[in-house]
Amino acid sequence: MNYWLMKSEPDVFSYDDLVAKGKAEWDGVRNHTAQINMKAMRRGDLALFYHSNIGVEAVGIMEIVEEAAPDSTDESGKWIAVHVHAREKLAKPVTLKTMKADPALVGMVMLRQSRLSVSPVSKAEFDHIVALSKA
């Protein structure tokens, strides 16, 4: 099983919005690298939900419940989306500042490519962030 980090601006779609909806399509991703990452997702993979622009922190865990399928918001047929389900809200959000300052997370793809909206996270990094949220 693999781990991921997915960004959303909370004023557009927040973790609480996902909790309210239960399951949602992660649509609107229009970046090639992010698309490759989404295509690699498998049912049961876990992803951190990250609030960009506002908050700038990881706030929850979600599960991939449906693998890549055509993005319903895309008319061209070129782009895919996955479906996710809320799993667990982090007790305490883990801020970007905290992640940047943590030596255990220096290799995180998200920290190296700040504009990438869907990025892989190693199991060690994922576990570490979850531990930080409980500290």
Add this chain to the structure above:
DNA sequence: GCCAACGTTGGC
């Protein structure tokens, strides 16, 4: 195929 111009993302 190269590269300048321009647009978008996202942190600060």
Add this chain to the structure above:
DNA sequence: GCCAACGTTGGC
């Protein structure tokens, strides 16, 4: 609001 990073577009 500014700016860095980076993707895309278009002229040549």
